[in-house]
Amino acid sequence: MTPTPDLAPASPEALPDSLRKPVGARKAVRPRHPYRAALSTARARTGLVLVGVVVLAGLLAPVLAGHGPTDQSGQSLAALGTPGHPLGTDDLGRDLLSRVLYGIRADLGIIAIAVPLGAALGCLFALAAAAHPVADTLVQRVFDLILAFPGLILALAVTAILGPGRLPVVLVIALAEIPAFGRLLRGGILVQREREYVTAARVGGSSGPRVLVRHILPNAADPLIVQIAVSLTVAVFIEGAMSFLGVGVRPPEPTLGSVLSQSMPYLDQAPHFAAGPLITVTALVLGLSLIAEALNRETRR
Amino acid sequence: MTAPDPASPRPPRPLLEVRGLGVDFTGPDGSPLHAVRGLSFTLRRGETLAVVGESGSGKSTTALALTRMLPGTGRITTGSVLLDGQDLAAATDEELRAVRGARIGMIFQDPMTALNPVLSVGRHLDEVLRAHGERDRAARRARAVDLLDRVGIPEPHRRIDDHPHQFSGGQRQRILIAMALAGEPDILLADEPTTALDATVQEQILTLLADLNRETGTALVLITHNMGVVARSCARVLVMYGGTVVEDGPTAEVLTRPRHPYTAGLLAAVPRLSAPSGTRLTGIPGSPPDLALLGDGCAFAARCTLAEDRCRTGTPPLVELTDGVRAACLPAAGRTEPLPAPPPPARIDRPAPGAVVLEAEGLVKTYRRRGVRGAGFTALDRVSLTLAEGETLGIVGESGSGKSTLARVLAHAHPSDGGTLRLRGEDVTRPSRRALHAVRRQVQMVFQDPYASLNPRMTVGQIVAEPLIAFGLGDRDERAARVAELLTLAGLDPAVADRHPRAFSGGQRQRIGIARALAPGPSVLICDEPVSALDVSVQAQIVGLLTDLQRDLGLALVFIAHDLAVVRQVSHRIAVMHRGRIVESGSADEVCEHPQDPYTRALLAAAPEPVPVQHTPRKAEALA
Numbered sequence: 017m018t019p020t021p022d023l024a025p026a027s028p029e030a031l032p033d034s035l036r037k038p039v040g041a042r043k044a045v046r047p048r049h050p051y052r053a054a055l056s057t058a059r060a061r062t063g064l065v066l067v068g069v070v071v072l073a074g075l076l077a078p079v080l081a082g083h084g085p086t087d088q089s090g091q092s093l094a095a096l097g098t099p100g101h102p103l104g105t106d107d108l109g110r111d112l113l114s115r116v117l118y119g120i121r122a123d124l125g126i127i128a129i130a131v132p133l134g135a136a137l138g139c140l141f142a143l144a145a146a147a148h149p150v151a152d153t154l155v156q157r158v159f160d161l162i163l164a165f166p167g168l169i170l171a172l173a174v175t176a177i178l179g180p181g182r183l184p185v186v187l188v189i190a191l192a193e194i195p196a197f198g199r200l201l202r203g204g205i206l207v208q209r210e211r212e213y214v215t216a217a218r219v220g221g222s223s224g225p226r227v228l229v230r231h232i233l234p235n236a237a238d239p240l241i242v243q244i245a246v247s248l249t250v251a252v253f254i255e256g257a258m259s260f261l262g263v264g265v266r267p268p269e270p271t272l273g274s275v276l277s278q279s280m281p282y283l284d285q286a287p288h289f290a291a292g293p294l295i296t297v298t299a300l301v302l303g304l305s306l307i308a309e310a311l312n313r314e315t316r317r
Numbered sequence: 318m319t320a321p322d323p324a325s326p327r328p329p330r331p332l333l334e335v336r337g338l339g340v341d342f343t344g345p346d347g348s349p350l351h352a353v354r355g356l357s358f359t360l361r362r363g364e365t366l367a368v369v370g371e372s373g374s375g376k377s378t379t380a381l382a383l384t385r386m387l388p389g390t391g392r393i394t395t396g397s398v399l400l401d402g403q404d405l406a407a408a409t410d411e412e413l414r415a416v417r418g419a420r421i422g423m424i425f426q427d428p429m430t431a432l433n434p435v436l437s438v439g440r441h442l443d444e445v446l447r448a449h450g451e452r453d454r455a456a457r458r459a460r461a462v463d464l465l466d467r468v469g470i471p472e473p474h475r476r477i478d479d480h481p482h483q484f485s486g487g488q489r490q491r492i493l494i495a496m497a498l499a500g501e502p503d504i505l506l507a508d509e510p511t512t513a514l515d516a517t518v519q520e521q522i523l524t525l526l527a528d529l530n531r532e533t534g535t536a537l538v539l540i541t542h543n544m545g546v547v548a549r550s551c552a553r554v555l556v557m558y559g560g561t562v563v564e565d566g567p568t569a570e571v572l573t574r575p576r577h578p579y580t581a582g583l584l585a586a587v588p589r590l591s592a593p594s595g596t597r598l599t600g601i602p603g604s605p606p607d608l609a610l611l612g613d614g615c616a617f618a619a620r621c622t623l624a625e626d627r628c629r630t631g632t633p634p635l636v637e638l639t640d641g642v643r644a645a646c647l648p649a650a651g652r653t654e655p656l657p658a659p660p661p662p663a664r665i666d667r668p669a670p671g672a673v674v675l676e677a678e679g680l681v682k683t684y685r686r687r688g689v690r691g692a693g694f695t696a697l698d699r700v701s702l703t704l705a706e707g708e709t710l711g712i713v714g715e716s717g718s719g720k721s722t723l724a725r726v727l728a729h730a731h732p733s734d735g736g737t738l739r740l741r742g743e744d745v746t747r748p749s750r751r752a753l754h755a756v757r758r759q760v761q762m763v764f765q766d767p768y769a770s771l772n773p774r775m776t777v778g779q780i781v782a783e784p785l786i787a788f789g790l791g792d793r794d795e796r797a798a799r800v801a802e803l804l805t806l807a808g809l810d811p812a813v814a815d816r817h818p819r820a821f822s823g824g825q826r827q828r829i830g831i832a833r834a835l836a837p838g839p840s841v842l843i844c845d846e847p848v849s850a851l852d853v854s855v856q857a858q859i860v861g862l863l864t865d866l867q868r869d870l871g872l873a874l875v876f877i878a879h880d881l882a883v884v885r886q887v888s889h890r891i892a893v894m895h896r897g898r899i900v901e902s903g904s905a906d907e908v909c910e911h912p913q914d915p916y917t918r919a920l921l922a923a924a925p926e927p928v929p930v931q932h933t934p935r936k937a938e939a940l941a
Contacts, residue, residue, distance in 0.1 A: 212764050212765075215764075216762070216771075220787055220837070222786075235772070235773070
């Protein structure tokens with residue numbers, strides 16, 4: 017009989033070669049980055065296309081539009097497909113296609129500043145809240161205060177102080193977005209701070225700021241990315257509502273909201289007057305919502 | 318009345334027969350994961366069957382597949398589950414509902430989350446009883462009181478209207494058992510029913526399950542990873558590995574004379590309470606199989622010392638060997654003599670402990686509830702201890718005994734509320750920021766949960782380098798070299814430094830945690846339950862690694878665990894904690910062999926050992 021090998025070798029030297037080498041990881045199962053994975057879903061792609069088309073239209077407004085946004089022609093309320101005015105003209109004879117395109121441009125300009133501003137302020141508040149319990153209480157009350165005002169009351173109040181124009185719109189949007197970002201980040205920091213790997217980092221000698229920047233924030237940031245997409249949607253609505261109420265960007269400069277607002281009295285005679293801004297806002301909001309939802313699903317896995 | 322089929326005198330049909338069951342999940346990349354492969358077993362009426370295996374062995378998936386309660390993408394791909402001849406794998410949802418609860422009752426692992434906190438216990442039972450067709454409200458209530466009494470809830474008529482939070486963990490598990498029994502099932506399926514419970518409570522629940530089996534004739538299928546629990550409660554055992562049964566036979570036979578090398582390795586890996594301090598645990602080399610990578614051949618071949626070439630190509634069938642044992646192992650099938658016994662556990666030659674490094678005196682830690690004035694919860698009550706160079710101090714206790722708090726106070730993760738802490742004679746109770754930084758270079762910590770304690774966003778290299786950066790040790794190149802050295806020291810391939818923690822198994826992650834703790838070159842390592850989340854076969858590797866590191870680096874170790882057997886083997890001295898106090902301390906062997914405190918004695922009595930037991934009434938050590 018051949019000697020039987022021992023079941024459990026007493027020393028590592030008795031191990032067969034295949035078992036003696038140091039333990040490696042499994043085959044490379046490095047999953048793709050969650051954001052990239054999220055953006056390659058059908059949902060997100062649809063959203064990206066919708067948003068992309070709108071953004072492109074806005075950027076190329078000077079090229080695509082046949083007229084200046086405030087140029088008046090003799091024809092008012094021209095119908096769809098009128099030569100030279102594919103979307104017709106408004107009550108003052110201005111080309112609707114040009115006004116919608118420049119309106120997109122104006123809207124994008126506003127939300128591209130307002131949302132990052134709101135996000136940055138919200139995150140600053142959240143960091144202050146995470147730093148000290150007293151600051152936390154104060155910040156929480158500030159958020160409550162902002163949220164206590166319905167969006168439009170806030171808009172009217174700011175406009176009453178600053179007068180109508182582009183700046184109040186930007187400020188109102190930024191203000192309205194602060195609590196959403198602030199609360200999300202504050203919550204994320206509080207949750208991550210109790211995680212064991214954060215304790216491990218502190219025991220490992222990492223300083224407070226380093227623990228925050230290197231360990232807590234990257235893990236608390238996921239909901240913020242989703243929130244940005246949501247906030248952009250909200251911002252489009254706020255701008256539209258403010259212009260609609262006449263407290264937004266000053267006429268004659270077009271925005272999506274102001275074009276829609278002007279179309280109101282003519283809805284029976286010229287329904288196509290409202291169609292341009294309506295379709296654009298719908299496409300933009302739908303696209304952003306799809307992207308937000310795709311990001312949300314992927315990061316929550 | 319229909320009489321039972323009197324026709325032919327066939328052998329009695331088994332209550333449950335599983336034939337060639339296969340369960341697949343869909344992996345994140347869309348490829349199938351074979352969680353269960355070609356699984357077959359039978360269960361007779363009134364039998365007690367243990368299904369034992371480590372994580373990923375498919376034991377829980379099997380339990381869920383029996384009543385088709387598979388989560389997520391899980392689906393039965395092959396085979397049948399015959400309950401009295403009815404195939405549950407092919408049954409309609411309607412038919413399955415009639416089986417769940419009424420014929421197969423289930424109990425799950427976590428009694429804390431399995432009860433709805435807003436419903437009283439009576440309502441929970443009432444709902445189950447109504448679902449089983451009891452119309453009369455008063456009768457349901459009477460039956461509910463009965464059931465609570467049956468599972469040993471004292472004063473059931475008074476407690477029936479209490480809510481889940483008013484019961485302890487053990488009592489909640491009893492209530493869940495009562496709910497599972499409400500439909501008078503033929504089979505009670507218990508998936509790790511005692512894993513979340515303390516040893517002394519585990520003992521009571523296992524006794525209850527055994528009593529119920531004896532008195533009501535309900536067959537018991539107990540799914541567990543714990544060989545001690547198997548020995549304690551089941552007459553037959555099914556050993557699973559890599560999604561299939563590798564051994565099946567009478568418990569006494571399998572425990573004393575395992576036929577499959579995996580079973581033998583698993584049994585050898587279980588720490589025994591009787592093994593003296595300084596004994597090396599025997600593990601199984603390698604790590605549990607990755608279900609995505611399983612190909613043809615025996616799943617255990619990669620870790621098996623008996624493996625031959627044919628093991629790697631053909632799947633071994635489960636064949637009948639002697640004494641009613643079946644095993645799926647090609648080399649074992651041809652053997653006539655028993656498997657060679659594992660070598661007697663080796664003694665570790667450890668140098669005698671040196672000078673005292675860490676000294677704690679009268680440590681106090683109180684958690685105040687927010688907004689509540691007055692006394693809070695005392696987690697540490699005047700705890701004193703000393704720790705010498707090259708010494709291991711084992712700290713044992715059940716959940717809530719304060720052992721984790723002690724670990725965190727010793728590692729300066731939480732401040733203490735009283736007492737003094739000295740490191741090499743220097744008072745470090747309330748260190749300044751700079752002193753704390755210096756203390757942390759000396760005192761490092763290994764955490765319980767290897768999943769939660771590694772930052773998921775960082776690569777292994779970054780994780781291990783983090784303390785080096787924090788302490789300003791070396792430039793970029795020196796750090797990279799040191800990381801490679803640390804990974805090697807912890808038994809990992811340095812090439813894995815650019816992977817993320819999720820690519821590693823539990824034991825490998827714990828090695829990463831150890832490499833990180835060693836990075837600043839500490840002299841004290843606080844290990845808070847370092848092996849509690851690991852499989853038995855891997856536990857021995859990590860314990861061995863810690864012991865080797867202690868010998869090579871002269872580390873002083875605080876080793877915290879709830880398993881006395883592990884603690885005895887690795888520790889020079891043991892301190893037993895109960896309700897925030899150290900109730901007993903002394904040399905490891907002394908504490909285990911001549912326990913002085915009644916609590917220590919209860920803890921020792923409750924530890925389940927993987928040796929066959931006679932099912933006779935045991936004298937229960939009463940707990941204070």
